[in-house]
Amino acid sequence: MTARALVSRAPLVAFQIALGVALVAKGLVSSGVGTALVTLALFAVWIGGTLLNSWLAARPGVLRFKAFAIPLVFGLTLLAMWEIAVRGYGVSTVILPPPSAIAVRFSHSLPILWEDFVQTVIKGALSGFVIGCVAALVTAVVVDRFDFLRRGLLPVGNFVAALPIIGIAPILVMWFGFDWQSKAAVVVVMVFFPMLVNTVEGLHDTSAMQRDLMRTYAAGYWTTLFKLRLPAAMPFIFNGLKIASTLALIGAIVAEFFGSPVRGMGFRISTSVGLLALDLVWAEIVVAAIAGSAFYGAIALLEKAVTFWHPSQRGHGH
Template identity: 90%
Template sequence: LQRGLLPVGNFVAALPVIGMAPILVMWFGFDWQSKAAVVVVMVFFPVLVNTVQGLQDTDAMQRDLMRTYAAGYWRTLLKLRLPAAMPFVFNGLKIGTTLALIGAIVAEFFGSPIKGMGFRISTSVGQLALDLVWAEIVVAAIAGSAFYGAMALVEKTVTFWHPSQRGTR
């Protein structure tokens, strides 16, 4: 992942979304596929970077212990490295939830002929209906916060064993 996919992810993350969105809409059409392509472009790199960092989070003593138990690559991956990477993966996913919402709105802004938050924002700006623009912004902020909160709850359920989730309250 680090040598093969990370440079590609870095390149994709450096592309300006505002320039890529119209191109992806032309390639994939006005349906949901173009919005999904923009979201994938925006979310891919943060999730990849966090996942790679998480997979490297185990220390040498833990890996040596797995070798002592005669665990092969796949068993070490499934029993040690993936569980250790889960907090990092969820950090990437939490970042990705808000980026996905922004990406979908940008894609709708450029490529939705009749519906969506991006379409509504662009038409409201054209009509100088700033109250509707602000309402859409507030709705997007609330939706982004809700998605982030839902991902945090899933993280808490999956990584209940991690010290970051066992805080005293």
């Protein structure tokens, strides 16, 4: 770490140390030596993680994959503090299991977790995401072609998008059955209108000068659409895809609370809570977090490859 970086971060580190000392002293007075030592360990881990991330941030030439290392160090710091706090303060595993117990349950429940992942993410969320987004793209082109549809459909879309999922999920489960088809239907309803609104907005993002230029080349509607307007709308389309990727997983999981076969992440979470198997609940949450992050990250990587020309993507390279 350079001297300038050390000086700039000195007030933050000093504040953390002072706060840690105050809490340790409070623990000694109120709860004894054990609680004070646990508090001291927590602040030692936090300050160590802060200093390590400060060192990584101040040396751009040392670590090539710094963008991944800094969040990793931060996440490991939080996990270490979680483990120390739960075990040191004697928190009941029913209230909050430690990460080590969640990891053990995760490793012992891989067949169940995989079955739930396929049922919820692949069959329910992914199929609904694809159907909803493709339908929204096609509908956006039709709405763009006929202006009266835009004036009539988009207000209805905003109304439907505001409907709570806990209201529409039971209805769609009764319509489409208890298997993954009803969860896909919930996902379609959730992702369709955000994707539609973003795409329609993107199709109107071209300037009058650009459209006039296409007319000087005698380009018709479809040529202008595919050569100018759709490429210009790609940042909006990918914004809709990223929003839909998070909504899809949430919708599929929540819909399983209202009826599902004996598998699925939402089903497993609801039944495990009733059995007080909170370590399995947290294992399902870990799977959902990994799946959601990977899904979002894949769309972000595809966006970077497709919209490399956009100023926002060029700015990410610095």
